[in-house]
Amino acid sequence: MIGQPLKLESDIDQVISMYSDMIYRLASANVASKNDADDVYQDIFLKYIKCVKKGIKFESEEHRKAWLIRVTVNHCKSLNTSTWFKKTTELDENIYSGTFEFNDAKIDFSNALMHIPQKYRSVIHLFYYEQLSVEQISNILGTKQSTIRTQLVRARALLKEILKGTYFDEE
Amino acid sequence: MKNNEYKKYFDQVSPEQNLIEETKKKMLDEINKPLVCSSKNTRVSFIRYGILTACAAAAAVSVALVPKPANTHISDSDNCSGNNQVDRSFTTVTDLSATTIISSKKTSSPIKNPNYSENIENTCQTPVTPNNADSVNDTDTTVPVTEVPTQSITRTIETAVPQYTSAPSQTAYVPPQTRPQTDSIHTAPQCTVVVTAPAGYRPGASGGNQEGGPVNTPMVTQPCCLEQIYKIEKAEISGIETDIYVNVEYDYIAPLLKNTTDVSAEDAAQYFGDGYCPGNLSNMYPDFKMKMPEEYGLEDGMCMIFGEHTGLDEKNSKFAVVTLSKGYTNLKYAAFSYKPLLTVINGTQYSFTALSQYNDVYFCSFEKNGFYYDLCFKGFDLDQIIETLLSF
Numbered sequence: 276m277i278g279q280p281l282k283l284e285s286d287i288d289q290v291i292s293m294y295s296d297m298i299y300r301l302a303s304a305n306v307a308s309k310n311d312a313d314d315v316y317q318d319i320f321l322k323y324i325k326c327v328k329k330g331i332k333f334e335s336e337e338h339r340k341a342w343l344i345r346v347t348v349n350h351c352k353s354l355n356t357s358t359w360f361k362k363t364t365e366l367d368e369n370i371y372s373g374t375f376e377f378n379d380a381k382i383d384f385s386n387a388l389m390h391i392p393q394k395y396r397s398v399i400h401l402f403y404y405e406q407l408s409v410e411q412i413s414n415i416l417g418t419k420q421s422t423i424r425t426q427l428v429r430a431r432a433l434l435k436e437i438l439k440g441t442y443f444d445e446e
Numbered sequence: 447m448k449n450n451e452y453k454k455y456f457d458q459v460s461p462e463q464n465l466i467e468e469t470k471k472k473m474l475d476e477i478n479k480p481l482v483c484s485s486k487n488t489r490v491s492f493i494r495y496g497i498l499t500a501c502a503a504a505a506a507v508s509v510a511l512v513p514k515p516a517n518t519h520i521s522d523s524d525n526c527s528g529n530n531q532v533d534r535s536f537t538t539v540t541d542l543s544a545t546t547i548i549s550s551k552k553t554s555s556p557i558k559n560p561n562y563s564e565n566i567e568n569t570c571q572t573p574v575t576p577n578n579a580d581s582v583n584d585t586d587t588t589v590p591v592t593e594v595p596t597q598s599i600t601r602t603i604e605t606a607v608p609q610y611t612s613a614p615s616q617t618a619y620v621p622p623q624t625r626p627q628t629d630s631i632h633t634a635p636q637c638t639v640v641v642t643a644p645a646g647y648r649p650g651a652s653g654g655n656q657e658g659g660p661v662n663t664p665m666v667t668q669p670c671c672l673e674q675i676y677k678i679e680k681a682e683i684s685g686i687e688t689d690i691y692v693n694v695e696y697d698y699i700a701p702l703l704k705n706t707t708d709v710s711a712e713d714a715a716q717y718f719g720d721g722y723c724p725g726n727l728s729n730m731y732p733d734f735k736m737k738m739p740e741e742y743g744l745e746d747g748m749c750m751i752f753g754e755h756t757g758l759d760e761k762n763s764k765f766a767v768v769t770l771s772k773g774y775t776n777l778k779y780a781a782f783s784y785k786p787l788l789t790v791i792n793g794t795q796y797s798f799t800a801l802s803q804y805n806d807v808y809f810c811s812f813e814k815n816g817f818y819y820d821l822c823f824k825g826f827d828l829d830q831i832i833e834t835l836l837s838f
Binding site: 287288291295296299300303304313316317320321324325328399400403404 | 452453456459460461462465466468469470472473474476477
C-alpha cells in the first residue's frame with residue numbers, strides 16, 4: 276500500500292487499524308479534552324488521505340508512521356496555540372472537566388501532562404508510550420537529540436513535581 | 447509507579463468506534479472527490495478588520511431558547527420542499543432586557559408535525575424582516591413553540607418586551623432584479639485574505655485546473671428554510687468589546703460589493719469561487735444555502751452553509767456560518783467559520799458562534815438535562831453569559 280493511492284475501503288481500514296490508537300493517544304497526550312482529541316484524530320486521517328491523494332509517497336511503513344506522528348504533533352501545537360485557546364485560559368479549570376475518564380481515576384496523567392509545556396508532552400509520550408528512541412524522536416520531530424534528552428529530563432522533573440513522585444525511569 | 451503505568455494509562459485511551467467509522471466515511475468521501483488545486487493558506491482573525499470596537503459596556507443578554515430535538519443541530523436543514531424531520535422554529539429574540547426561555551423535551555425520533563412543512567414553506571417564501579417596536583406581534587413568536595408536539599416549558603426571566611414582529615413586513619428583503627456584473631465583482635476592493643478551502647471542498651466549474659470540468663450543481667437561490675430565526679430588532683451598534691471574544695476562525699474572508707444587497711448563491715459563488723478560490727462555492731457546496739442579513743433585520747448577519755459536502759459534522763455541532771458585515775467602508779465582508787467555539791463549563795459543553803459580530807449577536811447551544819438549548823446573546827459579556835448558562 277505504501278506509495279500507492281488509497282482507493283479501497285480495505286486500505287483505509289488498514290491505515291486506521293494500524294495507526295488509529297497511536298494517533299489518538301498522541302493527540303490525547305497533547306490536548307486538553309476528549310473532544311479536541313477526536314478532532315485531531317479525524318483531521319489527521321483526512322490530512323493523510325489528502326496527502327496520499329496528491330501523490331505523496333511514503334518510502335516505508337516507518338516513514339508513514341513518522342509522518343503521522345509529526346503531523347499529529349504539529350496539529351496539536353496549532354490547536355493549543357490557536358486564538359481560542361489563548362483567550363480562554365481562565366476557563367482551564369472547567370475545560371479539564373472534559374478530560375478523559377479512566378477506570379483508575381486517581382492516576383491523572385492527563386491533567387499532569389496538560390500542565391507541562393506542549394513540547395514536553397509529545398516527547399514524553401513518544402518516548403514512554405510509543406517507546407521510540409531519542410534518535411527516532413529526534414528524526415521525527417526534527418530536533419537535535421541533545422534537545423530531546425534535555426526535554427525528557429525537564430519533563431520528568433516537572434511531572435515528578437506535579438505528580439509528587441517519581442513516575443518515569445530515567446533510562 | 448513506573449513507566450508501565452503511563453503505558454497502562456494510555457492503553458485505555460482509544461478512539462470510539464463511531465469516531466472511527468465517521469473518519470472512515472470521511473476518508474472515503476475524500477478519496478472520491480476529484481483533486482483540486484491548492485489555494486493559499488492564511489487565516490485571519492476578524493479582529494484584524496477592526497470589528498471589535500473599543501467600548502467595554504456591559505452587554506445585556508437576550509436569550510431565545512429553541513425547542514430542538516435530539517441529534518439535530520441548528521445547522522441542519524433540508525430544502526424548502528419539506529421533508530424536514532424536525533421543527534426548528536425559533537422564538538423571537540426581543541430587546542436587550544427581554545429574556546424568554548422556552549425549552550422542549552429532548553426527543554429521540556423525528557417529529558412528525560403536520561404543520562411543519564407548511565410552516566417552513568411559508569418561512570421560505572416570505573423572508574422575515576423585523577419591524578420596529580410598534581409592530582410587535584407576540585403571537586408569531588409563540589406559535590412555533592406551540593406546534594412542537596413535545597412538552598414545552600416556558601419561563602420568563604425578565605419581562606419580555608418584544609420590539610419587533612416575525613410577520614412579513616413591507617420592508618421585507620426583496621432580491622434585486624439585477625446582479626452585479628462580473629467585471630464589477632473583480633474590480634472590487636481586494637480581498638485581504640484568501641485561505642484554504644474547507645473540508646469537503648470540491649472543485650468548481652470556474653477553477654483553472656480542477657478535474658472534470660464544469661459541474662452544474664443546482665443552486666438554491668431562494669431563501670432557505672433555516673429556522674425561523676433571529677428576528678432581532680435592528681439593533682443599535684452597541685460597540686461592545688471584549689477580549690474574550692467569540693473568535694470564530696475565519697477560513698474565508700472576501701469582500702462583497704457595496705450596495706450589493708442581493709448575494710445569491712450564484713453571486714457568492716462568483717465572489718468566492720472565481721475571485722478567490724479555484725472553485726465555485728455552489729459547487730463546493732451543492733446544498734449551499736444563504737440568507738441575507740436583511741432578512742433577519744440585522745446590519746450584518748449570517749447565513750449558514752451546511753450539508754455533508756461542507757465536511758462539517760452536524761453531529762459534532764460543527765457548522766459553517768457566513769457572516770456578512772457592512773461595517774466597513776465600501777465593503778461587505780463575508781467570512782466562513784467552520785468551528786463553533788466549544789467550551790466546557792461544569793461538565794456541559796457550550797458551543798458558541800458569532801451570528802452577527804457587527805451587532806454583537808452571538809449564538810450558543812448546549813444540551814443539559816435532556817434539553818437542548820439555543821440561545822442568542824446580544825453582546826458578549828462573558829460573566830453574564832456564563833451566569834445565564836449556569837442558570838439552566
